[in-house]
Amino acid sequence: MAKYKLEYIWLDGYSPEPNLRGKTRIADKAPASVEDCPEWGFDGSSTLQADGSDSDCILKPVRLYPDAGRNNAFIVLCEVYLPSGDPHPTNYRAKILDDPGTWIGLEQEYFMMQDGRPLGFPEFGYPNPQGKYYTGVGYDHVGDIARQIADEHLELCLDAGINHEGINAEVAKGQWEFQIFAKGSKTAADDVWVARYLLMRLTEKYGVNIELHCKPLSGDWNGSGMHCNFSTDYLRDTGGKDYFLKLMDAFDKNRDEHIAAYGPDNHLRLTGLHETQSIDKFSWGVADRGASIRVPHSFVKNDYKGYLEDRRPNSEADPYKVVGRVLKTIQEVPTS
Incomplete structure (x- = not known):
């Protein structure tokens, strides 16, 4: 049975501008939309987004892209959230007015x-x-x-x-x-x-x-x-x-x-x-x-x-x- 590679990518907490981060999640089924991609987590203490004593951060998928550079693969663009459910302070995407007319x-x-x-x-x-x-x-x-x-x-x-x-x-x-x-x-x-x-x-x-x-x-x-x-x-x-x-x-x-x-x-x-x-x-x-x-x-x-x-x-x-x-x-x- 084919396996699918979902590359979750996000922006870290470095300043003055963030770096890209990414890790691969293996799935049994190809996602049809971003809604098929579950939330995931990462160690925020390694990306300047959390303290080591409470290091969990949440990856919330927001866009899905086919990835022609790998077999059976997709790129999952994510926003970073806190465990409380609030956007992480480094999550500038969440602060933009979502205006289709722009x-x-x-x-x-x-x-x-x-x-x-x-x-x-x-x-x-x-x-x-x-x-x-x-x-x-x-x-x-x-x-x-x-x-x-x-x-x-x-x-x-x-x-x-x-x-x-x-x-x-x-x-x-x-x-x-x-x-x-x-x-x-x-x-x-x-x-x-x-x-x-x-x-x-x-x-x-x-x-x-x-x-x-x-x-x-x-x-x-x-x-x-x-x-x-x-x-x-x-x-x-x-x-x-x-x-x-x-x-x-x-x-x-x-x-x-x-x-x-x-x-x-x-x-x-x-x-x-x-x-x-x-x-x-x-x-x-x-x-x-x-x-x-x-x-x-x-x-x-x-x-x-x-x-x-x-x-x-x-x-x-x-x-x-x-x-x-x-x-x-x-x-x-x-x-x-």
């Missing part, structure tokens, strides 16, 4: 690292300056295994039902990106965490590490972001310049709260010299890569209706914190 797109940048340096970097010194690496083709630009890894990862994610909208080599040597879009305030964040898990697991066999720090290379090299594209029912259907300007005022007012939620060490990346506005300022612009929030030309032409792109979240940020902070600011602006 659509989120996240652009996850990352570096592939081997022997302590980005793929393609020489043992000593640096490769050619950035310029030809972005969407590059050929060994000189992307090396010998980076595209293979990115393509394998894409297939794993698509097989898992994750809605990738694209992948590409990025501006710095050894830097890549994938984009995920989903409807519903929690779905894209879920999918990014599972995509991160699949990427990290995949690269184990290549001896490659995935670096999510926002600025692993000092100097004139791009850092890594996780731009957050978002829209709501109101932004898509009604919008309007007056509402948009009030929304931008709210984002400006909450600048410090956003930066706190958008990942550690962002001051190293948000310098105003590369990807976006300086960390101590807020601005918005039409098709402006140097703005904090960028809007497409189509947004303005369509009477300020559509989606916005917050360029400040960094690659290491917890997607749940990013989405939660964006929604909290949107909710401050009345729609009537």
Whole structure:
């Protein structure tokens, strides 16, 4: 009789951002939905989520994904709960308003690292300056295994039902990106965490590490972001310049709260010299890569209706914190 592997994954209690954890549960029957996956437990004292004298934590399944990387396997994304039945303090997913009308797109940048340096970097010194690496083709630009890894990862994610909208080599040597879009305030964040898990697991066999720090290379090299594209029912259907300007005022007012939620060490990346506005300022612009929030030309032409792109979240940020902070600011602006 076939056995099925259910890989329960969750976020630990490390700060400033959590790590992924996972362990395999063996089942006699394939789950048809997440409701078929029972709650499970783990030792929270080993993940900075409990004291050793009372170490039980609960894994509550919330999403189920097919796992094409293993035979007869599934990935079970879980929230962490206390034995009392309350969400664990590190469970930021439980704090997000579950709004099906919120659509989120996240652009996850990352570096592939081997022997302590980005793929393609020489043992000593640096490769050619950035310029030809972005969407590059050929060994000189992307090396010998980076595209293979990115393509394998894409297939794993698509097989898992994750809605990738694209992948590409990025501006710095050894830097890549994938984009995920989903409807519903929690779905894209879920999918990014599972995509991160699949990427990290995949690269184990290549001896490659995935670096999510926002600025692993000092100097004139791009850092890594996780731009957050978002829209709501109101932004898509009604919008309007007056509402948009009030929304931008709210984002400006909450600048410090956003930066706190958008990942550690962002001051190293948000310098105003590369990807976006300086960390101590807020601005918005039409098709402006140097703005904090960028809007497409189509947004303005369509009477300020559509989606916005917050360029400040960094690659290491917890997607749940990013989405939660964006929604909290949107909710401050009345729609009537």
